[in-house]
Every structure is written in structure tokens, then in C-alpha cells.
């Protein structure tokens with residue numbers, strides 16, 4: 001079952017983080033673009049191949065220390081069929097390296113269309129889980145559950161997103177609490193249908209790292225859901241901010257960082273240590289730093305609670 005596999009991978013790597021493969025062509029090292037453009041031209045094919053070369057470097061450098069990667073489809077979709085091809089090739093490459101693969105596709109549509117999305121992603125052998133948008137209602141989530149069970153896949157449902165604008169709709173008060181609390185109640189109900197041996201569900205929630213207080217409420221509302229937590233690093237959230245997403249066993253959450261890890265070689269912190277040729281080593285150093293910071297913050301929280 002997806003949840004057992006993910007929790008075991010987090011435990012064995014002692015690392016509750018996921019690296020986001022959100023490649024922006026302008027931030028990819030020049031040497032990679034030169035190679036790819038020379039071979040394929042400075043066009044969507046050349047760009048897609050540059051992205052694939054870049055992703056492979058990152059994956060080779062981090063696969064032994066992180067449990068999973070999250071691939072944001074928008075950065076591939078933008079390059080049409082060539083980009084889409086690289087999206088699935090990246091998923092395959094990561095999977096073959098033993099990583100779990102979360103496809104961040106944020107789908108949401110009426111039930112019979114959702115069934116097609118489910119087939120496209122949850123029935124793909126290289127994808128372990130996807131993100132979905134529940135704001136069209138519970139009936140639009142139901143079609144994915146069959147594939148979650150049948151193919152042992154995972155689902156992360158948007159509950160409280162990391163962006164500032166999430167307040168305008170998700171924090172609206174209703175007679176039964178905020179909108180996001182209502183969505184959390186729905187996720188909790190659904191997640192209880194698919195619990196693994198370790199007590200966690202394969203149906204989890206997306207909870208932004210940028211909302212410390214909301215995370216506390218949500219952790220209580222969805223005790224068996226694994227939280228996928230974006231917003232760490234580039235969006236400003238810190239290791240202390242994410243601790244409320246974890247349960248009393250310091251499990252039950254996986255924190256994503258995309259730009260800050262994959263383009264670490266360009267950052268203030270690492271730019272004098274690594275050249276562009278060493279972009280992948282820089283990513284590894286950044287993710288190890290992130291692991292250390294989060295694990296320390298979790299330990300500190302445990303000691304304070306004792």
C-alpha cells in the first residue's frame with residue numbers, strides 16, 4: 001500500500017522531505033543547454049532534452065537520501081508533446097532509481113472526466129501518487145479511490161494551500177467552521193477507507209508549510225492522513241513552521257522544496273562553494289541541510305513537550 005511504502009521510505013532514509021522537480025529553463029546551467037541545443041536545436045525539443053539531462057543529474061545525486069520526488073507537470077506541459085514525454089521519462093528514471101514519484105497535477109473535474117485523469121496518472125506504472133483539487137466537490141474525488149485501492153497508489157487532496165491568496169476562499173467562515181476545515185472533514189472521512197498497516201492512509205492532504213496555526217488544527221482533524229507540505233524554502237516557510245504538520249511520532253508529513261533545492265548552486269549560500277557543473281552536488285547539500293533542519297526542529301519539539 002502507498003502509505004506504508006512512503007512511511008517506510010521516510011523512516012529508512014530518516015528524511016521527511018521530497019524534492020520538487022520544477023525545472024525553469026532560465027535557471028538550468030548553461031553547459032547543459034549548450035549540449036542539448038547543439039544536438040537538438042534551441043527549440044522545444046532542445047529545451048525538453050536539457051530539462052531531462054538536468055533532472056537526471058539531480059536524481060542521481062539525491063536518490064539515496066530522499067524518499068520521493070514531486071514532479072510539477074506545468075513545467076513540462078508548457079513544452080507540448082516533447083515536454084510531456086520528458087515528464088513521464090523523468091518519472092520513469094526516478095522510479096528506476098528507487099524513488100517514490102508524486103505527480104503534482106492538481107486535477108479536478110466532474111466524475112467521468114476525473115476517471116480519465118485517474119487512468120492517465122494513477123494507472124501509470126511510474127507514478128505513485130497525484131495531487132487533486134477537491135473544490136468541485138466530493139463526487140469529483142470518488143473516481144480516484146478505485147485506482148488508489150486497486151493499484152496501491154496515493155492521492156494528496158488540496159486542503160489548505162501555501163499561497164497567500166488561499167485565505168480569500170479557503171478561510172471563509174461557514175456555519176460549520178472554515179471552508180478548509182470542511183474540506184479536511186471530507187478528506188478525513190475518505191482517508192479512513194484506505195488505511196495501511198502502519199496506520200496512515202493512502203489518501204492524504206496538501207497543507208501549506210506557510211500556515212503554522214492552520215496546520216495544528218488540520219493535524220487533529222485528519223489524524224491518519226499524510227500531509228504533503230509545500231512552501232518550505234523559496235516561499236519562506238522554515239523548519240519550525242512545518243513541525244505542526246507532523247504527528248506525535250514525528251511522522252505523517254513529507255515536506256517539499258523545489259527551487260531552493262534544484263537551483264541551490266545559484267543561491268547566496270552555495271554559489272561560492274559549487275560551480276554550475278556541480279549543480280547536482282549543490283542540490284544534495286541543500287537537501288541534506290533541509291533534512292537536518294527539519295529533524296532538529298522535530299526533536300526540539302519533542303523535548304519541549306516532555
Ligand SMILES: O=c1ccn([C@@H]2O[C@H](COP(=O)(O)O)[C@@H](O)[C@H]2O)c(=O)[nH]1
Nearest residue numbers: 072161162163208230234235257258259
Ligand atoms: O499549496 C500548494 C500546493 C502545491 N504547491 C507546489 O509546490 C511546489 C513549490 O515550489 P517551490 O519552488 O518550493 O516554492 C510547486 O510545484 C507548486 O506547484 C505549492 O507551492 N503550494
